[in-house]
Amino acid sequence: MLKFIFRRALESVGVLLCVSLITFYLSKAIPGGPFDQEKKVPEAVKKQLEAYFGMDEPDWKRYLTYTFQFPSLPSTKFPNRRVGEMIASKFPVSLELGAYALIVALALGIPSGILASLKPNTALDYVPSSLSMVGICLPTFVMGPLLVIIFAVQLRWLNATGWENPSDKILPSLTLGFYYAAYVARLTRGGMLEVLNQDFIRTALSKGASMVSVIFKHALRGGLLPVVSFLGPAAAGLIAGSFVVETVFAIPGMGQEFVKAVSNRDITFITGLVLFYASLIIFFNLLVDIAQVFLNPKLSFKD
Amino acid sequence: MDNTPASPLLEVRDLTTYFDTRLGTVRAVDGVSFSLQKGQTLGIVGESGSGKSVTCYSMMKLVPMPPGRIVRGEALFQGRDLLTMKDREINSIRGRKVSMIFQDPMTSLNPYLRIETQLIEPLLIHRICGRDEARKKALEMMDAVGIPDARNRIRLHPHEFSGGMRQRVMIAMALIARPDLLIADEPTTALDVTVQAQILELIKAMQREIGMAVILITHDLGVVSGFCDRINVMYAGQVVESGTADDIFYDARHAYTRALKKSIPSTQEKGKRLYTIPGAPPRLVGERPPCAFAPRSDLSFSDEEAAMESRFVEVSPGHWVEVHPSTVENYRDYLTA
Amino acid sequence: MTRLVNPAKLQNLEKGESLWVGAWYRLRQNRMAMFSAAFILLLVMLCFGLPLFIDLDYKGIQSEKYFTPPGQEYLMGSDHLGRDQFARILYGGRISLLVGMAATLVSLTIGISYGAISGYFGGRTDRVMMRIVDVLYALPFTMFVILLMVLFGDNILLMFAAIGAVEWLTMARIVRGQVISLKKQEFIESCHSLGLRAPRIIFRHMVPNILGPVIVYTTLTIPAVMILESFLSFLGLGVQPPMTSWGTLIKDGADRTAVAWWMLVFPGAFFALTLFSFNFLGDGLRDALDPKTTRKG
Numbered sequence: 028m029l030k031f032i033f034r035r036a037l038e039s040v041g042v043l044l045c046v047s048l049i050t051f052y053l054s055k056a057i058p059g060g061p062f063d064q065e066k067k068v069p070e071a072v073k074k075q076l077e078a079y080f081g082m083d084e085p086d087w088k089r090y091l092t093y094t095f096q097f098p099s100l101p102s103t104k105f106p107n108r109r110v111g112e113m114i115a116s117k118f119p120v121s122l123e124l125g126a127y128a129l130i131v132a133l134a135l136g137i138p139s140g141i142l143a144s145l146k147p148n149t150a151l152d153y154v155p156s157s158l159s160m161v162g163i164c165l166p167t168f169v170m171g172p173l174l175v176i177i178f179a180v181q182l183r184w185l186n187a188t189g190w191e192n193p194s195d196k197i198l199p200s201l202t203l204g205f206y207y208a209a210y211v212a213r214l215t216r217g218g219m220l221e222v223l224n225q226d227f228i229r230t231a232l233s234k235g236a237s238m239v240s241v242i243f244k245h246a247l248r249g250g251l252l253p254v255v256s257f258l259g260p261a262a263a264g265l266i267a268g269s270f271v272v273e274t275v276f277a278i279p280g281m282g283q284e285f286v287k288a289v290s291n292r293d294i295t296f297i298t299g300l301v302l303f304y305a306s307l308i309i310f311f312n313l314l315v316d317i318a319q320v321f322l323n324p325k326l327s328f329k330d
Numbered sequence: 331m332d333n334t335p336a337s338p339l340l341e342v343r344d345l346t347t348y349f350d351t352r353l354g355t356v357r358a359v360d361g362v363s364f365s366l367q368k369g370q371t372l373g374i375v376g377e378s379g380s381g382k383s384v385t386c387y388s389m390m391k392l393v394p395m396p397p398g399r400i401v402r403g404e405a406l407f408q409g410r411d412l413l414t415m416k417d418r419e420i421n422s423i424r425g426r427k428v429s430m431i432f433q434d435p436m437t438s439l440n441p442y443l444r445i446e447t448q449l450i451e452p453l454l455i456h457r458i459c460g461r462d463e464a465r466k467k468a469l470e471m472m473d474a475v476g477i478p479d480a481r482n483r484i485r486l487h488p489h490e491f492s493g494g495m496r497q498r499v500m501i502a503m504a505l506i507a508r509p510d511l512l513i514a515d516e517p518t519t520a521l522d523v524t525v526q527a528q529i530l531e532l533i534k535a536m537q538r539e540i541g542m543a544v545i546l547i548t549h550d551l552g553v554v555s556g557f558c559d560r561i562n563v564m565y566a567g568q569v570v571e572s573g574t575a576d577d578i579f580y581d582a583r584h585a586y587t588r589a590l591k592k593s594i595p596s597t598q599e600k601g602k603r604l605y606t607i608p609g610a611p612p613r614l615v616g617e618r619p620p621c622a623f624a625p626r627s628d629l630s631f632s633d634e635e636a637a638m639e640s641r642f643v644e645v646s647p648g649h650w651v652e653v654h655p656s657t658v659e660n661y662r663d664y665l666t667a
Numbered sequence: 668m669t670r671l672v673n674p675a676k677l678q679n680l681e682k683g684e685s686l687w688v689g690a691w692y693r694l695r696q697n698r699m700a701m702f703s704a705a706f707i708l709l710l711v712m713l714c715f716g717l718p719l720f721i722d723l724d725y726k727g728i729q730s731e732k733y734f735t736p737p738g739q740e741y742l743m744g745s746d747h748l749g750r751d752q753f754a755r756i757l758y759g760g761r762i763s764l765l766v767g768m769a770a771t772l773v774s775l776t777i778g779i780s781y782g783a784i785s786g787y788f789g790g791r792t793d794r795v796m797m798r799i800v801d802v803l804y805a806l807p808f809t810m811f812v813i814l815l816m817v818l819f820g821d822n823i824l825l826m827f828a829a830i831g832a833v834e835w836l837t838m839a840r841i842v843r844g845q846v847i848s849l850k851k852q853e854f855i856e857s858c859h860s861l862g863l864r865a866p867r868i869i870f871r872h873m874v875p876n877i878l879g880p881v882i883v884y885t886t887l888t889i890p891a892v893m894i895l896e897s898f899l900s901f902l903g904l905g906v907q908p909p910m911t912s913w914g915t916l917i918k919d920g921a922d923r924t925a926v927a928w929w930m931l932v933f934p935g936a937f938f939a940l941t942l943f944s945f946n947f948l949g950d951g952l953r954d955a956l957d958p959k960t961t962r963k964g
Binding site for chain 1: 805810914920935939940
């Protein structure tokens with residue numbers, strides 16, 4: 028078990044290394060440096076700027092600073108602000124949004140998936156399954172504005188934008204969470220159906236276990252494995268999705284900052300952000316993998 | 331044979347289970363009747379698809395519904411009909427009065443739970459005792475079924491056991507609540523030949539100890555020899571011959587039973603090709619033929635004879651045979667045209 | 668009059684049905700899947716065929732007719748620049764579908780060849796190749812695609828390449844898994860024992876058996892790619908004006924929810940329905956082609 032965690036952690040470090048290298052070389056390969064934008068900058072000023080951002084250093088040194096000290100790098104657009112500060116000031120909002128969305132996804136997805144798996148091909152199945160199909164086919168950038176039209180523009184129950192009142196947080200969390208709730212529901216249904224059709228469920232029933240006990244004691248653990256392994260990609264997806272949701276609802280988080288940085292071509296900030304999010308995703312994947320081994324005794328036996 | 335006039339432990343009458351599939355309604359179990367006395371052993375023999383397992387699953391209401399559906403019949407266990415019971419009632423029977431073990435011990439144990447958790451479950455479900463005592467009983471049971479080092483191995487997960495050991499765990503689990511009836515569905519089919527005999531011997535020994543009745547489902551007539559008091563031979567969802575072990579082994583009447591006997595490898599002459607029954611079991615869809623075995627019978631009969639209705643006849647006391655020109659040579663003794 | 672049983676009768680007892688015939692039958696039974704297939708066909712004809720026959724102006728700015736609600740003049744209203752929304756949806760659909768299919772094709776080609784080679788040769792080759800896929804899997808690709816689009820600007824070819832490069836991994840795994848399980852099966856072993864050469868075994872005996880999962884996954888990849896494209900376009904990283912895709916249309920609509928609901932609802936509906944259809948068709952195909960995983964009941 029420990030051996031597995033160690034090996035898996037080592038792997039993550041390797042992947043991180045790949046990510047940092049790719050990011051570094053991509054940012055180096057930009058056609059035209061970050062400073063030749065609208066107006067022509069005098070050569071001397073450009074030299075000075077490049078020195079300030081450490082661009083006159085050899086590659087290996089630049090790589091090391093870009094990778095390991097990116098938080099202390101100044102933003103190319105706002106040289107008096109550091110990348111780390113920008114991330115630290117905006118990330119908590121995005122994290123909060125992501126956490127709510129994840130709660131929505133699991134709280135809606137798992138129960139409806141279980142429900143659908145109990146009586147396959149009946150109304151109890153079709154209703155949640157169709158709903159989750161709708162969820163999957165309404166990406167956040169359609170869902171969000173649609174919710175705004177209904178609840179903010181037409182019904183005027185909630186604000187269309189903002190992140191101040193607790194009620195402001197409802198629409199964005201639902202928007203971001205619903206898509207994943209739909210996915211979780213589908214995965215739960217599939218996983219549960221697979222498990223419920225296995226022989227050991229029949230064994231449990233033959234022992235006199237009630238359906239409730241069969242579901243929660245015998246089936247859920249195996250049935251939720253697909254959901255657990257989906258949490259890795261879901262974390263990555265939630266981050267990307269938060270970019271959209273924050274734009275739609277004008278939420279002052281990382282996503283909005285990112286979109287601004289894109290139009291400003293703020294290279295140090297964007298590469299820093301990519302590195303930051305990439306490490307976050309990789310770390311989350313590591314956690315998910317370890318959780319899976321804990322849940323599935325067969326896996327731990329192999330290592 | 332036990333001749334007590336008291337009501338039998340289990341009495342199945344006209345049990346009929348259909349499956350609705352895309353290709354039509356499959357008559358998986360088609361009017362099966364039999365009875366079982368306390369402590370007795372019944373063998374149910376037939377090819378795969380003959381309905382022997384579905385018969386038992388139907389009794390215990392373990393057939394997935396839909397697509398399965400119990401059309402009619404009753405299964406009186408200690409005088410109460412299992413088929414009309416509510417979920418709560420049948421749950422109180424399953425695992426406590428009637429236990430089951432299954433063909434594949436690899437898949438029949440929950441891979442996510444420790445052996446201990448699964449072993450003590452019947453005791454906890456039926457509130458027979460508390461958790462601590464249940465643990466003690468589980469250890470005793472593991473000893474009884476011959477699992478060495480029970481104290482340590484009870485903490486393991488199923489995949490850490492061999493196939494034979496898992497089947498022992500299954501038996502321990504099925505018998506821990508001391509049931510009145512054990513249904514063993516091909517308990518040795520998935521196991522090595524050497525282990526097969528051990529498992530059968532174990533079931534026999536446990537039967538002697540607990541005094542339960544046993545229904546042994548198998549496709550191997552060789553397995554039931556010397557093990558069962560009575561044997562039902564099933565074909566195409568129906569019982570085609572039923573009698574004591576002696577009736578079946580020394581006085582088999584039905585062509586199918588004889589063919590089954592002929593195809594036991596150990597009874598065959600060395601150096602000759604193994605005998606197999608020609609053809610495959612029929613699909614049980616569509617109109618019911620007068621006799622399902624007719625296409626595979628090695629007897630000769632005319633078209634008119636093939637169209638005759640078959641009858642279930644008691645040829646000697648307690649020995650019943652489905653009589654038809656394609657199944658019994660001297661059918662004229664029992665059928666009138 | 669007596670006779671033994673006719674052997675032909677015995678054969679009739681167990682008549683199997685071919686995989687494809689059975690699959691087609693099962694697919695036809697699935698009404699949702701058939702509707703979906705019809706919708707996709709109709710959509711492709713509308714997006715690619717209709718502009719050939721009717722003059723649909725998707726760029727023409729008529730500033731005095733901005734924000735016209737759906738009605739006689741504009742079937743689906745006009746946008747903030749007075750452009751015909753219906754025409755724009757069809758043209759946007761062209762781009763979205765094209766990106767979806769082209770990128771899927773890219774991922775298909777890479778994925779199948781990679782997976783087939785890895786699975787067929789097995790051993791060390793397989794281990795190394797699959798290790799590479801594992802590492803690539805762990806990379807946060809959306810981030811890279813975003814970075815690529817930010818750094819290199821709007822370039823639709825780059826978008827194909829980037830998206831295709833993300834999506835081939837799963838395909839490679841599926842194909843490899845299929846090839847490996849096929850290799851172990853008796854009928855492939857019997858091919859080897861008959862002395863058939865590798866190409867013949869691969870194309871004659873393996874490809875037809877791999878086709879099922881590949882078709883299923885393809886129908887599911889197209890919508891995934893379309894979502895990714897629209898996502899990028901929504902963030903302003905994808906298709907740039909005057910070209911348009913459903914993503915940009917939805918973005919335009921999302922910015923004007925308070926004044927022109929039709930600018931969001933119509934492109935959104937087209938997009939959602941298309942995703943819906945591909946997903947349903949994919950599910951239907953999976954159920955049809957793999958009877959084992961069919962929804963059990």
